[in-house]
Amino acid sequence: MNDIVRLAGRPVIIGGGLAGLMTALELAPEPVVLLSATPLGGEASSALAQGGLAAAIGNDDSPELHLADTLAAGDGLCDETVVRRIVEAAPLAIERLAELGVAFDRDANSVLSLGLEAAHSRRRIVHAAGAATGRELMRALVAAVRNRASITVVEGFAARRLLVEDDAIAGVLAEDGFGSTVFASSRVVIATGGVGGLFRDTTNPLGCFGQGLALAARAGAAFADLEFVQFHPTALDGLLRPMRLVSEAVRGEGAVLIDETGRRFLADLPGAELGTRDAVARGVHRHLARGHRVFLDARACLGKSFADRFPTIAGYCHEAGIDPAQDPIPVRPAAHYHMGGVAVDREGRSTVSGLWACGEVASTGLHGANRLASNSLTEAVVMAGWVARSVAATRDTSRMTTALPPAPMHPDPRDACKIVSSSLGVLRDGESLRQAATALLPIASGNSPAADPAAVALMMAISALGREESRGAHCRSDFPLRSAVARRSHITLDAALQAAASLDFLPIARSA
Structure with missing residues (x-):
């Protein structure tokens, strides 16, 4: 109990994925509490991210082009002002991650390697370890968090309710295996990820099923665009859940979608295999519904080099008895990312005083009706900085309470x-x-x-x-x-x- 009293008044960040880790780091040196129901990164969708972070850093690229691609993918629902701010901040976000120890893939001249993904007009995907960007991000940021004296990591505590007094946040009711605890704070950041665990077919950790949305909902927060769920068109088709993701970057290298007859059935789709994710996912879904099977064929474009370019995906395939150098990879759509979430302003503030949201759990207006590939990790890093500055500029008004409401x-x-x-x-x-x-x-x-x-x-x-x-x-x-x-x-x-x-x-x- 004494330890909890000592932490009273500090900002509380709920969630140990990319958004939560970055917010804690950007708040330094202000003391903060980082609550994670599992060991840091243990149930984070961020760790499973393959493609990377979108940023206009190539010689043939610009934030204006990145803006145009994002608006086109968002199908009329993006907040253009928000999009512009984020894409303009993206290159500096990559530099910030590199400062924190993220080892991005580079060429022989130490220049960042850039990948291509669907609906991007330029190569602008910054990646790490081939298609294991999320794993590398989490490795570096978890280490950085554990080395920051200002960050108190409280693992094994799951947030169950946000305490609200006089229409403002008063604390977090959390549970571990032994009982309930209140973390008194007037400043709380939700960074809990998405809703993939609400779907049978998903690429997200099964423990991510909208807990942060539920916390905000019970506290009275408003939400935006909750109907928009992005389905990734190429999840490895099998019995394993969560489903293994076959990154869009594989299609960016020239892989094509075929059926059991070998027919490239989406060749006439605008952009073909590199059309917007929603269009490709619907095309695959409809072909499966007609009784066909669907495969991603990388034999011609990558062949024996597949394992060198995408070692993680090659490992997933080999676990399933598939050699992507010689065999087409069976795929189907799976719930992958939630464009909707807690409605927030440009500082990440929700409609509840003292409550911020960052990452997939938030709806900033960047993604609109259909997220542009690899914009989400970029958004989490950029927004974490803005949220941290907003939290730091907000006066703490918390008071310690010993009364524990029922969990x-x-x-x-x-x-x-x-x-x-x-x-x-x-x-x-x-x-x-x-x-x-x-x-x-x-x-x-x-x-x-x-x-x-x-x-x-x-x-x-x-x-x-x-x-x-x-x-x-x-x-x-x-x-x-x-x-x-x-x-x-x-x-x-x-x-x-x-x-x-x-x-x-x-x-x-x-x-x-």
């Missing part, structure tokens, strides 16, 4: 996962979404272990039902056309519960 049950996403997987996939329709909302409402309103995951899923389902168009990663079979008016969606948990009870969704999900 909710340990969350269990299995019930929500069944519903989400069947109704919020690559292709959606109104009837399935209404059925999902009806099934989720009593669970989200209850006190069972399924309540928090169901609350997140309910907000996603209602936002998807309210968007009666197909835009970016959100595709409605009953509304296949893109609306002439581009409008972001906004919602709160209370509004979602009311909407589900009345089946009157449109005013909530379509509010400006």
Whole structure:
């Protein structure tokens, strides 16, 4: 207890992935508490990232080109001001990571190697260890965090509720294996990642199922664009969960998608295999739905050099009995990234006083309806700096309390996962979404272990039902056309519960 009292008043960062680590580092030398339910990086999607970070540093590139590519991928829903700020800050973010010890891939002249990914007009993907960028990022940043005396790492504590007094954050209720503890703080940063664990087919750690969104929702925060989930078109098709990712960079090197007959079935798609992720994922999904199998064929473009260029992916393939130098790789779409999240301003502030969000859990306006490949890691690094400056400039008003409110049950996403997987996939329709909302409402309103995951899923389902168009990663079979008016969606948990009870969704999900 004395240790907890000593930490009172310090900013609390929830999450041990890239966004959380960087925010803690950027706050130094101010003392901070970094809460992680697992050992640092243990359940972080960041560690699984393969492609890298997008930054306009090539001689033929510019932030303006990066901006244009991001806006095009975002399909009308990006906040152009936010996009411009982030792409202009991206090159310095790469330098900052290198200062922190990240060993990026370089050529014989020590110049950063740049990869190409879908919907990028230039080679601008900075990567490490071939396709193991996330692993290298986490290695370097975990080491840097552990070496910072100002950062108190508290592992094995899972945040269960945000404490709110007088409409402002007052602390974090957390649990370890022995009981509950309150970390008193008027400044909390949520950096908990995405919602992939709510889907049966996902490339994310199964422990990432929207816990940060649930924390913010129960505290009364507003959310934006929750209906937009990006499905990666080339996850290694097999029984393993989470599914192994076959990076877009493989297609950037010339790999093509074929079916069991050897036909390149997406050759006529704009951009072909390097079209936007949503278009490629839908193409693969529809081909699978017609009874075909789908493979990524890198034999001609990479052949025996595959293992040298992509050692991690080659290892995944060999574990599955596949030699990518000689065999096409079986693939299928899988939930990969959540464009929606806690609605934040340009400093990462949520609508709840004292609460910030950073990384995948936040919705900054960068990604719009469809994230441009490798923009997310860049966003996390850039936003971490802005969030840290905002937190540091905010006066601490916390006071220690010994009163422990009751903690909710340990969350269990299995019930929500069944519903989400069947109704919020690559292709959606109104009837399935209404059925999902009806099934989720009593669970989200209850006190069972399924309540928090169901609350997140309910907000996603209602936002998807309210968007009666197909835009970016959100595709409605009953509304296949893109609306002439581009409008972001906004919602709160209370509004979602009311909407589900009345089946009157449109005013909530379509509010400006």
